[in-house]
Amino acid sequence: MHSVISKQNSEKFYTMKQVGIFLFALVFSVVLIASKPEKKYYNELYRPQFHFTPEKNWHNDPNGLVYYDGEYHLFYQYNPKGKEWGFMHWGHAISTDLVHWEHLPIAIYPDENSEDKEYCTAFSGSAIVDEKNLLGKQEGDLKTLVVFYTSQHCGQRIAYSTDKGRTWKKFEGNPVIPYDETDDARDPKVVWYEPSQEYIMVLYRKTSADDKAKGVSFYASDNLVDWEYKSHIFGFYECPDLMPMRVTNRPEETKWVLFDGDGSYLIGSFNGEEFSPETAKLKSDYGKNYYATQTWSNIPKEDGRIIQIAWMRGGSFPDMPFNGQMTFPTQLELTRYNFGYQVTRKPVSEIELIQDKHYNWENVKIIPGINQNIVKKVKGDCLHIVGEFDLKSCNTLGFYIRHSKKETGTELLYDVKRGTLSLLGTTVPLIPVDNKIILEILVDRASVEVFANEGQAVISQCFNPVKGAEDLVLFNSGGEVVVRALDIYKIKSVWGAD
Secondary structure, three states: OHHHHHHHHHHHHHHHHHHHHHHHHHHHHHHHHHHOOOOOOOOOOOOOOOOOOOOOEEEEEEEEEEEEOOEEEEEEEEEOOOOOOOOOEEEEEEEOOOOOOEEEEEEEOOOOOOOOOOOOOEEEEEEEEEOOOOOOOOEOOEOEEEEEEEEOOOOEEEEEEOOOOOOOEEOOOOOOEOOOOOOOOEEEEEEEEOOOOEEEEEEEEEOOOOHHHEEEEEEEEOOOOOOEEEEEEEOOOOOOEEEEEEEOOEEEEEEEEEEOOOOOEEEEEEOOOOEEEOOOOEOOOOOOOOEEEEEOEOOOOOOOOEEEEEEOOOOOOOOOOEEOOEOOOEEEEEEEEOOEEEEEEEEOHHHHHHEEEEEEEEEEEEOOOOOOOOOOOOEOOOEEEEEEEEOOOOOEEEEEEEEOOOOOOEEEEEEOOOOEEEEOOEEEEOOOEOOEEEEEEEEEOOEEEEEEOOOOEEEEEEOOOOOOOOEEEEEEEOOOEEEEEEEEEEEOOOOOOO
């Protein structure tokens, strides 16, 4: 009897020992798996691989764009509660190269401890480096970063950081421009005006119930806190931006450019109080998904670029954990053409940092009807395409982007007789130069951006190609085309757990 019990106890002991070993192995495996990079991180079907998106939830307007001490700061409208608009905070990311972004904690929270969807939430605004310590908050050698934002229905407010943007405090004298319930005042952009040694605030306002009152007001301040109203210009709506631009082919000449929320702009002069237009309003992007444009402040003089980014409003991201993406950063230039002044936009040169496999063609004649798709070896969902095409005798020229055997790709079409470039329901006039056109195309998982003729005509569009469609087709009709130069690069993801 004793031996039987011992044997049973022994069997029970070994069974428990085996269970313990199994549990230890299971826990160790879980820890080991958890320590490995997540292969699915930023790798969803419609997750842009080289355009900025938050990890999750809703985002829209770019805010507070400022460069300081080697870092580009990108703030943005962000809802931490879900994928729909509302409960606005300022999300925050930094980059040393405008391409790879590091997520930082939420920077600006709603005021008055608001939990409301809109009241006192942190709407759009801008940022500067307080070089002269006008706010009096500098600690040590680091300059203070100052952001100006709309606290919705609670006035224009200031927050500041003394540690390179890692933590933020609200200014004790807020609001610096009080809320007026009869006025829809939003989106302060603050810039330095050298001649008067003052800061200028450009603020969207609707000064009466009449929609025609929508426009931009100009304020001036020598201390960042007390703002004096100067003037108002009508015909603008949301997210203004103001900057001087040197004319590229007339370097002795500088114009001021005033941007609207949709990226359209006026070219003129500015005297520190009033903006005087010299052109009609001009479009900088013809696409359906381009809005809330803003430029970075404090770009070093040795760089000298004007760098802009926008929210791709209206994009669709089905079944994704996030909702919304930014455009790829672009460089703005102002040029005098025979038809007048124009701002052009091209991707910043940092795109070269993420270029991967390269395909190249030169002086290739394409004759329609002989199934001559010279780019058939190119496959991928993220591409940078730059081509110069001699139109010769063709009627049309174009690409099928994200093509497959089962699904026709998205068509980018140039119609020679009409002189138009079309993409996803958007058509823009494009005049050849010496019978040639230049196309630069950025293809990401959820967007296509086309910069034609050195950025004279731009189309920014979101799309949802089918899974697995990674082919590219170059086609023409009616006559031959000569591909003078065509460079296609596969683009590496800027995200990952490494």
